[in-house]
Amino acid sequence: MTVVYNRVALIGLGLIASSMFWSIRRGNLAKEVVGYAKSEKSRDIARSIGLCDQVFDDLKDTVENADLVVLCIPVGVMSEVVAQIAPNLKKGATLSDVGSVKRAVIDAVKPLVPDHVHFVPAHPLAGTEHSGPESGFASLFDNRWCIIIPTPSSDPKAIDQLTRLWTGMGAMVDKMDAAHHDLVLAVTSHAPHLIAYTMVGVADDLSRVTDTEVINYSAAGFRDFTRIASSDPTMWRDVFLSNKDATLEILGRFTEELFALQRAIRTEDGQMLFDYFSRTRTIRRGILEAGQDTEAPDFGRSLTDKNKE
Amino acid sequence: MTVVYNRVALIGLGLIASSMFWSIRRGNLAKEVVGYAKSEKSRDIARSIGLCDQVFDDLKDTVENADLVVLCIPVGVMSEVVAQIAPNLKKGATLSDVGSVKRAVIDAVKPLVPDHVHFVPAHPLAGTEHSGPESGFASLFDNRWCIIIPTPSSDPKAIDQLTRLWTGMGAMVDKMDAAHHDLVLAVTSHAPHLIAYTMVGVADDLSRVTDTEVINYSAAGFRDFTRIASSDPTMWRDVFLSNKDATLEILGRFTEELFALQRAIRTEDGQMLFDYFSRTRTIRRGILEAGQDTEAPDFGRSLTDKNKE
Numbered sequence: 001m002t003v004v005y006n007r008v009a010l011i012g013l014g015l016i017a018s019s020m021f022w023s024i025r026r027g028n029l030a031k032e033v034v035g036y037a038k039s040e041k042s043r044d045i046a047r048s049i050g051l052c053d054q055v056f057d058d059l060k061d062t063v064e065n066a067d068l069v070v071l072c073i074p075v076g077v078m079s080e081v082v083a084q085i086a087p088n089l090k091k092g093a094t095l096s097d098v099g100s101v102k103r104a105v106i107d108a109v110k111p112l113v114p115d116h117v118h119f120v121p122a123h124p125l126a127g128t129e130h131s132g133p134e135s136g137f138a139s140l141f142d143n144r145w146c147i148i149i150p151t152p153s154s155d156p157k158a159i160d161q162l163t164r165l166w167t168g169m170g171a172m173v174d175k176m177d178a179a180h181h182d183l184v185l186a187v188t189s190h191a192p193h194l195i196a197y198t199m200v201g202v203a204d205d206l207s208r209v210t211d212t213e214v215i216n217y218s219a220a221g222f223r224d225f226t227r228i229a230s231s232d233p234t235m236w237r238d239v240f241l242s243n244k245d246a247t248l249e250i251l252g253r254f255t256e257e258l259f260a261l262q263r264a265i266r267t268e269d270g271q272m273l274f275d276y277f278s279r280t281r282t283i284r285r286g287i288l289e290a291g292q293d294t295e296a297p298d299f300g301r302s303l304t305d306k307n308k309e
Numbered sequence: 310m311t312v313v314y315n316r317v318a319l320i321g322l323g324l325i326a327s328s329m330f331w332s333i334r335r336g337n338l339a340k341e342v343v344g345y346a347k348s349e350k351s352r353d354i355a356r357s358i359g360l361c362d363q364v365f366d367d368l369k370d371t372v373e374n375a376d377l378v379v380l381c382i383p384v385g386v387m388s389e390v391v392a393q394i395a396p397n398l399k400k401g402a403t404l405s406d407v408g409s410v411k412r413a414v415i416d417a418v419k420p421l422v423p424d425h426v427h428f429v430p431a432h433p434l435a436g437t438e439h440s441g442p443e444s445g446f447a448s449l450f451d452n453r454w455c456i457i458i459p460t461p462s463s464d465p466k467a468i469d470q471l472t473r474l475w476t477g478m479g480a481m482v483d484k485m486d487a488a489h490h491d492l493v494l495a496v497t498s499h500a501p502h503l504i505a506y507t508m509v510g511v512a513d514d515l516s517r518v519t520d521t522e523v524i525n526y527s528a529a530g531f532r533d534f535t536r537i538a539s540s541d542p543t544m545w546r547d548v549f550l551s552n553k554d555a556t557l558e559i560l561g562r563f564t565e566e567l568f569a570l571q572r573a574i575r576t577e578d579g580q581m582l583f584d585y586f587s588r589t590r591t592i593r594r595g596i597l598e599a600g601q602d603t604e605a606p607d608f609g610r611s612l613t614d615k616n617k618e
Contacts, residue, residue: 189529
């Protein structure tokens with residue numbers, strides 16, 4: 001593959017940044033990738049596992065001479081970091097991010113970006129429940145979507161270049177505006193996460209059912225919620241605070257539907273339940289066809305070898 | 310392993326029954342396993358894939374001479390089936406089931422069981438989102454729990470024999486009373502399923518977000534809900550109708566908690582959100598330690614090979 005940027009700077013060295021590094025290296029998409037993490041421990045780990053060609057102790061040093069700077073940090077601290085690095089950003093460089101929320105990021109960051117820097121927000125829809133510099137892997141973005149959010153002043157060439165980086169990392173790229181992105185993500189990600197956190201919280205808090213029982217009998221469905229609900233707390237706090245309106249809108253719809261189903265249970269309306277549960281199978285088929293999940297039986301996930309013989 | 314029963318009869322040939330067959334065969338736990346399915350199509354499939362030593366077209370023929378009869382059918386039809394087979398059950402035989410709900414099953418079935426038959430309800434906590442005779446595999450129960458619910462009149466020998474069958478199939482066996490079982494399962498399985506169905510229903514029904522968007526961007530969390538929400542609709546309708554009280558109790562608690570979290574988002578109480586999201590990580594660790602899930606990163610499930618090189 002062709003080199004897309006000479007020098008890429010990754011700010012924050014968690015799951016996404018570390019996966020970006022391995023993926024850029026796999027595709028030979030940049031001549032050099034440098035990185036910075038706020039915590040010394042993360043920087044030490046990064047150095048010890050060869051994450052980034054160079055890890056800097058100073059934020060400003062990290063971005064100097066970088067053609068692309070990517071903010072891979074919680075949404076809540078982005079404006080603070082951009083305020084610090086703005087004077088050191090190279091003329092003609094692109095500033096991007098990987099935040100799960102876009103309108104709040106644009107509102108907070110855009111006013112701080114110098115005129116000679118292209119600001120092109122992006123959001124790769126990929127992740128695992130793990131975090132930290134050691135959690136990344138090169139194939140994380142393969143066959144996953146990355147949404148690029150052009151701002152009115154985004155340079156088409158800068159958008160095109162960032163698109164090539166993401167497709168080079170294996171992703172499929174889509175473009176949409178910030179408000180629509182935030183609504184779509186409230187449905188596909190933010191509301192499901194909050195719901196999973198809630199369910200796990202309820203289970204943890206029941207005095208009549210012990211934690212051991214919850215843990216032992218989790219394979220019956222609950223387990224999938226705990227996986228989602230073990231995602232990074234700081235990141236998710238920031239997501240909900242910065243995508244407040246869309247998340248609350250979807251949660252409002254969710255509660256309404258849940259009440260309708262609770263009512264069907266209470267009134268023993270079996271037909272309503274059956275119809276509802278049949279309808280939800282269609283979306284699952286679409287996800288399989290779109291290659292966004294596998295059909296392998298999953299509830300017994302550690303034991304999928306069909307040793308029938 | 311030692312043969313536990315001479316002849317086992319499986320009523321219903323879906324995921325659980327077919328997995329039981331392959332598992333019993335793997336462990337050589339019965340001399341003969343016969344089966345019955347209501348639909349001719351399922352019986353034909355079973356015969357074509359060698360599922361069961363013999364597949365009967367008639368329910369009564371299936372249970373004659375069986376030392377163990379296991380009801381692997383939706384909870385809602387169990388009493389109807391037991392009324393049919395009761396006169397043909399062998400003296401001293403054990404009648405068991407694999408239903409996800411226990412109090413309703415016992416209330417409906419027990420009065421129909423002849424005095425000379427041992428009724429020992431059970432519930433293996435294992436499954437996948439797939440159903441039908443072709444979905445089973447021998448290792449489904451390995452390292453999973455099976456809960457046996459002794460009724461006051463259950464013979465200790467019959468309980469012990471059934472326990473040996475389940476441990477022979479790879480499961481760990483626990484015993485509890487029906488009401489407690491139903492509450493534990495409402496937490497670990499029934500409420501999570503209803504919540505997943507609800508979230509998928511909401512996503513499907515939003516006019517401002519297209520189905521294609523929901524499908525493409527599902528990898529960000531939503532996908533796990535669709536997997537749970539593609540489980541068998543008939544089975545789940547019956548589960549909710551027959552474990553109504555416990556499910557509604559847990560859903561009530563869930564709604565209460567969800568409102569508290571919604572309020573924290575609305576009032577921008579970041580500390581409350583952070584604390585909540587940190588707490589839910591503990592249960593996840595317990596599940597991993599109990600061997601009920603793997604630590605492999607799962608949100609990018611089809612792409613877990615860490616090809617860093």
